[in-house]
Amino acid sequence: MVTQITSFGRSGLYDWMMQRISALVLSLYTLFILGYLVFNPDLTYDQWSGLFETTWVRIFSLLTLLSIGVHSWIGLWSVSTDYIKATGVRFFFQSVCGLVMFVYVAWGIQVLWGL
Amino acid sequence: MVYRVVNKKRPVNLDIATISMPVTAIVSILHRVTGIILFIGLAFLFYAFDVSLDSQEGFDQVVNTLQTSFLAKFIIWGTVSALMYHLVAGVKHLFMDLGYFEELESGQAAAKANLVIAGILILLVGVWIW
Numbered sequence: 136m137v138t139q140i141t142s143f144g145r146s147g148l149y150d151w152m153m154q155r156i157s158a159l160v161l162s163l164y165t166l167f168i169l170g171y172l173v174f175n176p177d178l179t180y181d182q183w184s185g186l187f188e189t190t191w192v193r194i195f196s197l198l199t200l201l202s203i204g205v206h207s208w209i210g211l212w213s214v215s216t217d218y219i220k221a222t223g224v225r226f227f228f229q230s231v232c233g234l235v236m237f238v239y240v241a242w243g244i245q246v247l248w249g250l
Numbered sequence: 251m252v253y254r255v256v257n258k259k260r261p262v263n264l265d266i267a268t269i270s271m272p273v274t275a276i277v278s279i280l281h282r283v284t285g286i287i288l289f290i291g292l293a294f295l296f297y298a299f300d301v302s303l304d305s306q307e308g309f310d311q312v313v314n315t316l317q318t319s320f321l322a323k324f325i326i327w328g329t330v331s332a333l334m335y336h337l338v339a340g341v342k343h344l345f346m347d348l349g350y351f352e353e354l355e356s357g358q359a360a361a362k363a364n365l366v367i368a369g370i371l372i373l374l375v376g377v378w379i380w
Binding site for chain 2: 203207214239242
């Protein structure tokens with residue numbers, strides 16, 4: 136067996152499970168936000184900012200942010216490992232993905248808690 | 251390295267033209283492509299999220315841009331479309347984890363259903379945005 140130290144959880148089974156748990160969170164959040172926007176066509180700033188001031192929406196959003204990080208890392212790691220065979224190029228690509236992913240999570244936290 | 255030795259014994263076909271692409275393969279590769287599109291599209295969603303919650307002016311600016319700019323509409327439509335496809339393909343994937351759609355016929359049917367459902371959702375998203 137080949138030990139892959141660059142995968143998210145250093146174990147295929149752990150990554151497999153995390154990919155599905157994060158997928159569940161992301162699908163629920165998608166339904167929540169899209170549903171909210173579809174059923175509030177005349178949304179105002181007060182309603183919108185009020186939504187993200189409630190504790191449960193902030194917790195749900197933070198969970199979603201972390202799920203985005205985990206899910207995109209495992210997904211892009213899998214795809215890049217399949218197609219980019221040159222180690223240096225793959226390392227560079229995965230580093231960029233990791234950095235962008237981290238920026239997304241930090242940016243999202245700042246927007247959520249910077250209100 | 252053990253990794254390279256194992257790899258060398260595997261048959262490798264690099265001639266793309268000889269690789270057949272059945273509907274199940276098309277659905278699978280689109281799942282990957284939409285995942286990459288989503289990772290890029292997220293930058294626009296985060297930006298809109300940031301500006302819309304920043305102030306009343308920011309909120310108005312996002313609403314106004316999404317109502318008037320074709321480019322903004324196209325980017326949000328593309329990103330949400332990728333999300334819709336990725337979501338449907340992901341749900342199909344979870345069903346396959348549970349042991350469904352694994353035979354040739356049911357697998358092909360599920361792949362076709364995936365394309366149809368995602369297509370309808372993408373059209374609805376377009377109608378919603380425009």
